Amino acid sequence: MSDQGRIVLAGVPLGNVGDATERLRDALATADVIAAEDTRRARRLASDLGVAPVGQIVRYDDVTEVRHTDGLRDRAAAGATVLLVTDGGMPSVSDPGYRLVAAAIAADVPVSVLPGPSAVTTALALSGLPSARFCFEGFPPREPGKRRSTYAALAQEPRTLVFFESPKRIGKSLEDAAAAFGADRPAAVCRELTKTHEEVRRGTLGALAEWAAGGLLGEITVVVGGAPPPRADDVPEPAELARRVSLAEAGGLGHTDAMRFVANAVGVSKNVVYDAVVAAKRN
Known part of the structure; x- marks a missing residue:
């Protein structure tokens, strides 16, 4: 393996091309391969930055990721610089x-990162909500039932x-x-970050749901x-807990998800x- 072969992950602008770094410009101009989530966007970004890529631009998205990962890893192992960019962030x-990084590490192919914009940290900073500890959950499930179960599992997450x-x-x-x-839980909806029509709407989840209906x-x-941390005196009696499980099941959740x-x-x-549900059945 050549000492110069490597996988390079590059953070790209979320929308404002002015956020591009000089390192990103250099990487786009010199990489042997540019693996892009959308090849048209990658070419447009290079053009906006005044860069003429010398390397091959190939598609690497959710559809092609599995079948192209090994090939990109092997090209890096053979000495090529493979630059990976997405549509933003x-x-x-x-x-x-993730798959390409894991495959490269397993094959002892060097991996490096060109830091850049992130919608996650940008929105967190703009939200006005506590940011010392947070967790990123990606996209919630598309299916309503699974989405509700996912939110239910996170309802007491303190971060x-x-x-x-x-x-x-x-x-x-x-x-x-x-x-x-x-x-009444506080929240913020951040739309079109760094772009011309950027908008941040802050409020309660109830108010934001009405606004975005x-x-x-x-x-x-x-x-x-x-x-917020629960108070001991807020915990219902066992019979009430069992009743709430029954109501959740009646609303469409499975037994385990309802509990x-x-x-x-x-x-x-x-x-x-x-234990409350078992006690209710016994009674």
Whole structure:
């Protein structure tokens, strides 16, 4: 393997080409291979930056990632510099890249990163919500039932949460989040970050769900405040816990998901809810 062969992950502008670094310009101009989530966007970015790539530009997206990973790794192992770019932000963060990095590491192929913009940290900073500890959850499931279960499992997460969401699903997604986290939970919806029509709307999940009910345009990042610590005197009696599980099941959740939903909503372990359901059946 050549000492110069490597995989390079490059963070690219979210929308404002002025955020590109000189290192990104140099990498686009000199890489032997540019693996791009969208080859047209990669060529447009290079053109906007006044760069004429000398390397081959190949498609590397969700559809082609599995079948192209080994080939790109092998080209790097043979001495090529393979530059990976996505449509915006950092590869591997809810975008292609993880498989290629894992394959390169397994084959002892060097991997490096050109730091750049990130929608996750940009939205977090703009939200005004606590940022010392946070977790990124990517895109919530498309299916309503799975999405509600995902939110239910996160209802008592104390860290600030960051999600991506489709503009078509944002209204229903916020509605489901309000139901799981509480309509009064603080949140922010960040749309078209760094672009001409950038918008940040802050408020409660209930208010934001009403605002976005008809859908929004553009790329969207949602930031949700973490759950406040539960108070001991807020925990319902076992019979009430069992009743809430029954209601959750009647609403469409499976038995296990219903218990998890109630446990997260109340702030107790699932074992406490399980014991309550067993006791209710005995009685």
